[in-house]
Amino acid sequence: MATAETLEFRAELKQLLHLITHSLYSDPEIFLRELISNASDAINKVKFNSLANEDQLEGNKDWKITITPDKDAKTLTISDNGIGMSREEVVDSLGTIAKSGTKAFLEAVKAKQSSDLPGLIGQFGVGFYSSFMVADKVTVHTRPAGGAALGVKWVSDGQGTYTIESAEKETRGTDVILHMKEESADFLEAWRLRNLVKKFSDFIEHPVVLVTREEKDGKTETTEDTLNSRKAVWLRSPREVTPEEYTEFYKTISHDHEPPAKVLHFSIEGKSEFRALLFIPATKPFSFDYEEQKAGLKLYVQRVLIMDKCEEVLPPYLRFVKGVIDSADLPLNVSRELLQQNPHLETIRKNVVRNILSGLEGLRNTEYEKYLTFYRGLGPVLKEGLARDWENREKVADLLLFETANTEPGKFATLAEYVEKMPAGQEKIHYLTGESAEQLRHSPYLEAFRAKGEDVLLMTDPIDEFTLPHLHEYKGKPLQAADKADAKTDDGDIPADVRESFAGLLIAARAHLPEVSDVRLTKRLTESASCLVADAGGMSAHLERILKRAGEAAGSTKRILELNPDNPAVAALRALHAKVPDDGRVGNFVRLFYEQAVIAEGSKVMDPSAFAKRVNELIVSTSSVA
Numbered sequence: 001m002a003t004a005e006t007l008e009f010r011a012e013l014k015q016l017l018h019l020i021t022h023s024l025y026s027d028p029e030i031f032l033r034e035l036i037s038n039a040s041d042a043i044n045k046v047k048f049n050s051l052a053n054e055d056q057l058e059g060n061k062d063w064k065i066t067i068t069p070d071k072d073a074k075t076l077t078i079s080d081n082g083i084g085m086s087r088e089e090v091v092d093s094l095g096t097i098a099k100s101g102t103k104a105f106l107e108a109v110k111a112k113q114s115s116d117l118p119g120l121i122g123q124f125g126v127g128f129y130s131s132f133m134v135a136d137k138v139t140v141h142t143r144p145a146g147g148a149a150l151g152v153k154w155v156s157d158g159q160g161t162y163t164i165e166s167a168e169k170e171t172r173g174t175d176v177i178l179h180m181k182e183e184s185a186d187f188l189e190a191w192r193l194r195n196l197v198k199k200f201s202d203f204i205e206h207p208v209v210l211v212t213r214e215e216k217d218g219k220t221e222t223t224e225d226t227l228n229s230r231k232a233v234w235l236r237s238p239r240e241v242t243p244e245e246y247t248e249f250y251k252t253i254s255h256d257h258e259p260p261a262k263v264l265h266f267s268i269e270g271k272s273e274f275r276a277l278l279f280i281p282a283t284k285p286f287s288f289d290y291e292e293q294k295a296g297l298k299l300y301v302q303r304v305l306i307m308d309k310c311e312e313v314l315p316p317y318l319r320f321v322k323g324v325i326d327s328a329d330l331p332l333n334v335s336r337e338l339l340q341q342n343p344h345l346e347t348i349r350k351n352v353v354r355n356i357l358s359g360l361e362g363l364r365n366t367e368y369e370k371y372l373t374f375y376r377g378l379g380p381v382l383k384e385g386l387a388r389d390w391e392n393r394e395k396v397a398d399l400l401l402f403e404t405a406n407t408e409p410g411k412f413a414t415l416a417e418y419v420e421k422m423p424a425g426q427e428k429i430h431y432l433t434g435e436s437a438e439q440l441r442h443s444p445y446l447e448a449f450r451a452k453g454e455d456v457l458l459m460t461d462p463i464d465e466f467t468l469p470h471l472h473e474y475k476g477k478p479l480q481a482a483d484k485a486d487a488k489t490d491d492g493d494i495p496a497d498v499r500e501s502f503a504g505l506l507i508a509a510r511a512h513l514p515e516v517s518d519v520r521l522t523k524r525l526t527e528s529a530s531c532l533v534a535d536a537g538g539m540s541a542h543l544e545r546i547l548k549r550a551g552e553a554a555g556s557t558k559r560i561l562e563l564n565p566d567n568p569a570v571a572a573l574r575a576l577h578a579k580v581p582d583d584g585r586v587g588n589f590v591r592l593f594y595e596q597a598v599i600a601e602g603s604k605v606m607d608p609s610a611f612a613k614r615v616n617e618l619i620v621s622t623s624s625v626a
C-alpha cells in the first residue's frame, strides 16, 4: 500500500492559491457555499451511478451533508456520503486545476490593479480552494465505494505542496476538515453557520445538518439540526420565490458575483412536461474570455441530477444562459447517445430557446439600460444565432442593436426601428462595417445615402462580417453593404456625355493602378473624390483587415476604384488629361485619388513616405506666388 507522499501543486494552482491566501478575496464566507455545493454534487453523482449499479450505495443512502464545528480543536468539518474520491481522483481534482483558462486568467489578473483583484477572483470561481481563505490547513479524508481500505487523506497548507496517504475510512464519502485561521474563528459559531446556510444553500436538495456537541453532566450530547428548507427552487411556484433566493441559487450555479439581469422560471405541461429555471447574466462574466464556454443546463429527471451540463437543450449561441431543467418524461437511466434521439428533448430545447429569446426581448422593452449592459458584453455571442439558428434568426435579429449614421454617438437603433424609418423608395437596408462608429460616420460611402435621406447601419463588431450575411434580409428588405458594388449606385445613372468625356482618363487610370480591378465613375459620392468598393460577392476591406490580423492568409482581393465626376479635383484631372494625355502628373494624381480612398476605408497606404512626397510636390506646384 502506498504511504505518505508529498507532491507539488501544479504551477497555475500555486499562483491561484497564492492569490487566495493573500486575502485578495473580498468574501471569505463563500467557502461554505462552495463546499456544500461540492458535497451536494458528490451525492448527486453517486445517486446517479446507483441507478445502474446499486452496489455503489453500500446501503448508505441516508443522504446528508453535515457541518461540525469544534471550537476546542478550531476545526470545521464538512462531510458528505457522496461519491468520494480514489487516490488518483484526489491528485487530479485537488492538485491540479481543471479550468481551461486559468493561465490566461492569471495573466489578466497580473495586469490589473490590485484593488480590482477581489472582484476578479470572485468571478472566476475557485471552488474547493476557497477553503484556504479561512483555513491555514485543510485535510480531506475521502473514499469511493469499495471498502474502508480505499480511504485517502490529503493534507495541505495551501503553500505549494500537499501530502497524500492511505487512511482507512469506514463510510463512503468525503470529510473536508478546515483548520481555521485565528481571524476566521467566528465561522465556528452555530448562529453564523445557521445564517450562512440559510443565505447560500437553503435550496440544496439534500439535508444540510449542523452537528453540535455539548458537555452535560460529564456526558457529551450531540445535537443534529437540519438548517436548509431543501425545496428545490425550480420546483417551487415563482410567486413563492424571492428575488434574493433566485440570486443565491444563480450565484451557486454560475459563480457570478452579480445578480442576474433576468430570471426565467416556467413550466410546460402537455405532451412533454418539464420545469425550467434559467438565468440571463447581467454582464459578460469575466471568465467568459478565459474559459472554454460550453452551452449547457443542469438536467434533472424527476429530481435526480442526470447531467451537469446538458448541451442538447441549449444552442451554443445562448451559452451565457445558466440554469436547470427538470423533466418528468425522460427516462432516468438515459445515456447521452439515447438522449440525443429523444423527442422530448427537442421539445424542451425549442421551448427553452423561445423563452430565452422572448425573455431578452422583454428585458430590452422594459429595462433598456440593463439590456444595454448585457448586450455590450454578450451581444456578439447572441449574434452567432444569425448563422447557427436558421429557424429563429429573425427573432435574434430583432434583439440586435446598431449605431447608425443618424443615431447620436453611443445610442442605438434596432433593425425594426431602422426599417420603420426607411423613406419611400428605399428598398434595401444599407450597412457599413468597420472598426469604430466614429470612423464610419466620416466615411465617403455614406455620402450618397445621406443625400437621399437614407440611413446606414454602422457595424463595428468583428463578428458582424461573419454573421450578418446569414440574415440576407429583414422584414423582406435585403441587406446591402454600402461598400460593395450595387447596380443602383453604380455608374448606370451617369449621362452618356459625361462618361464619354471621362473615358480617356479612366483608361489611363487603369494603366497606372495595377492594384485595382477597375476604375469607373460613380454616383455613390456627393463630396469626396474617390472610394474603393468590393465586388458584389467580394470581401470588404474590413473583413480583409480582420483576417489579416487573425493571421489568416486572406490575400488581397482587388477592389474597384470609383471616381466622382462632380468633384472639382476629379474634373480638373480630366481636363488636364484631355489637354496633355501624357503629362507626367496624371499618374501621380490618379494615385493620390486611390490613396485617399484607401485612407477613407480605414486601411493603410502601402508606402506612406511616397504618399507624403506626392502631396508635397502638389503643394509646391500650386503654391508658387505669381
Ligand SMILES: Nc1ncnc2c1ncn2[C@@H]1O[C@H](COP(=O)(O)OP(=O)(O)OP(=O)(O)O)[C@@H](O)[C@H]1O
Pocket (backbone or CB within 6 Å): 034, 038, 039, 042, 080, 082, 083, 084, 085, 093, 094, 125, 126, 127, 128, 129, 174
Ligand atoms: N465533497 C467532494 N466529494 C467528491 N469529490 C469532490 C468533493 N469536493 C471536490 N471534489 C472533486 O474535486 C473537483 C474540484 O472541485 P472544485 O470545487 O475546485 O471545482 P468544481 O466543483 O469542479 O467546479 P465548480 O466549483 O466550478 O463547480 C470536483 O470537480 C470534484 O471532482
